[in-house]
Every structure is written in C-alpha cells, then in structure tokens.
C-alpha cells in the first residue's frame with residue numbers, strides 16, 4: 287500500500303482529501319498544528335495523526351513516505367496580511383523545505399497545492415494559462431509563487447514535483463470555511479435572505495468544487511510522471527469562471543428561497559479569468575460540479591443542521607481569536623496552570 291503524507295490535513299481541503307485517500311486504500315500520515323481541531327478527521331486503522339508545526343519537519347517525518355500533498359498554509363489574503371512573516375515562513379519556506387527533505391529521503395512524488403490568486407489582476411478580456419505572466423498582489427499570493435519557484439526545479443527522474451493552481455474552492459467540508467465566495471454567499475442567503483457581494487461585482491474569479499480539486503490531487507498521485515513532472519496545472523473549469531456579480535445571481539436563482547444581493551467592502555482589485563485546457567487535455571479530467579450544485583449542497587447542510595457557522599469557519603477571525611487568547615493565557619499562566627493545575631499542594 288502506498289503511503290501519503292498530507293500536511294495541513296485538518297484544514298478545509300485536507301479534511302475532505304484524507305478520507306478520500308483512505309477510501310482509495312492509501313495509508314495516510316496527517317500532519318497539522320490542528321488550529322481547527324483534530325476532530326475533523328475520521329478514525330481509521332490506516333491513518334496516523336501527527337500534531338506538528340510544518341516549520342519543524344525533519345527527515346524522520348518523511349521516512350517511508352511515497353508521496354507528499356503539501357496543503358499547509360495560512361490560507362487566505364486577509365490572514366496573510368495580518369501574519370505576514372508567518373505566511374512567508376509557512377507557505378513558502380516550510381513547503382520548500384518539506385519538498386527538499388522529501389527528495390533527500392527518497393519520496394517519489396510531491397504535490398504543491400498553490401492558487402490561481404497568483405494571477406492577481408489581469409486586463410479585461412485576457413484569459414491566463416500556466417505560461418502567462420503572474421501578478422501576485424498579496425502576501426499570500428507572493429508566498430505561493432515563491433514556493434512554486436523553489437520547488438519546481440527539484441523535479442528530476444527520481445523526484446516528481448507538480449504544482450496545482452487551484453481556483454477558489456467551494457463546497458462542504460468537515461472544517462467548513464464560510465470565508466470563501468460561494469460558501470459565504472450561500473450562508474448569507476440561508477441565514478437572512480441576503481447574498482453578500484464584494485464590490486464591484488465585475489471582478490473575474492474562477493471556482494472549483496472541493497470534490498473536484500481533491501479528485502485532481504488523487505489523480506496526480508498516480509498520473510504518468512512523463513506528463514506531470516515539473517508541470518503547473520490550473521485546476522478549475524471554464525464553466526466556473528465567474529464575474530462575482532453573475533455568480534451571485536446564479537446562486538440566487540439556484541436556491542429555493544427569495545434572496546436579495548447586498549454589497550460590501552471596497553472595490554476588489556483582484557480579477558483574473560483562467561484557462562483550464564492544459565489539465566483537461568493532459569489528465570483527461572473535467573470538473574463535475576457547478577456553482578449551483580455547490581450552493582444547493584451547502585444550503586441543504588445548513589438547513590438540516592449538518593453545518594453551523596461558528597468562529598472557526600471564518601479563518602481570519604479564528605486566527606485573531608487564537609492570537610488574542612494565546613496572549614491572555616501567557617500573561618495569566620503560572621507553574622503550567624491557571625486556576626487549577628499548578629502542581630502544588632498545600633497541606
């Protein structure tokens with residue numbers, strides 16, 4: 287049986303990917319700090335959960351591993367701006383280090399889940415492909431690009447390295463994220479009949495369902511190395527290239543309730559329309575899910591109580607909470623404890 291190491295395994299994508307890998311018969315080591323809890327992953331004989339910071343991985347963590355899917359990241363633009371240094375450390379340096387360690391210890395395949403946000407802003411009418419000029423506008427996007435640049439040159443006959451630039455992901459996950467466009471729009475519609483839409487709605491953004499992008503990761507574990515080694519693939523579909531205003535209208539039309547659209551924020555300067563011909567041709571793969579399917583899936587999960595919006599589902603808010611409580615606890619903690627647990631007994 288093949289052994290896959292997944293970093294960031296307790297996150298939005300990881301907690302869908304790991305059960306999929308287990309169902310396919312892989313042995314999985316799931317490494318994460320578990321900022322969102324380790325309870326999002328199933329118990330399974332072939333699953334080993336390791337609580338570790340990816341900035342501290344060593345060769346031992348990669349021994350007897352066949353493939354790495356390096357999901358770990360501070361995973362969106364606002365969190366990347368708030369924690370800039372950590373974002374470069376984790377998204378760029380730690381992933382480049384993991385790839386180098388993987389190559390050194392004889393791991394055969396390494397997959398870097400990067401992002402279409404590298405395309406940043408492109409002129410109207412331009413459809414970018416993997417050869418196009420990138421234009422990363424945020425710390426998050428820049429760190430992803432630096433990881434790509436360090437990792438792809440490691441590819442050689444014994445080490446297959448491949449980058450996927452994922453569109454913005456949507457769909458149900460045990461570690462839900464309502465800070466992603468379709469997920470957030472659907473939640474707003476369900477909760478109070480209002481779809482939140484970031485100004486001015488004309489910005490282009492590609493979307494991909496979480497089942498589709500995790501299917502691609504599984505495909506890449508087995509794909510012919512002569513086709514994927516050293517390559518970058520955009521992951522999404524032309525059908526799911528949206529201007530956000532039209533996306534909101536489609537979601538409004540798909541849901542079984544009357545909704546209105548409500549604008550928020552300053553005009554969004556990120557706008558990119560992406561081509562996906564390369565992955566469709568090379569891997570004979572096509573995305574299955576539409577935005578409407580994803581919105582209905584989330585609506586149903588909310589309506590039946592399988593999904594609840596709590597603080598953990600907004601990445602930035604949760605990281606801010608963790609940072610706030612870390613500071614408070616450090617100030618109050620004494621002898622390793624707080625109100626109880628200080629390890630002393632008064633006789």
Ligand SMILES: NC(=O)c1ccc[n+]([C@@H]2O[C@H](COP(=O)([O-])OP(=O)(O)OC[C@H]3O[C@@H](n4cnc5c(N)ncnc54)[C@H](O)[C@@H]3O)[C@@H](O)[C@H]2O)c1
Nearest residue numbers: 294296297298299318319321339340359361401452454455
């Ligand atoms: N979700 C999307 O729309 C999307 C789109 C494009 C690319 N991506 C990329 O896919 C990957 C996964 O994204 P996600 O949506 O699952 O994000 P997520 O925030 O849900 O998951 C990231 C995981 O990494 C863990 N983590 C963070 N720092 C760590 C550290 N130093 N050591 C160990 N674990 C740490 C967190 O605990 C979390 O479980 C990221 O690289 C992200 O940039 C995501």
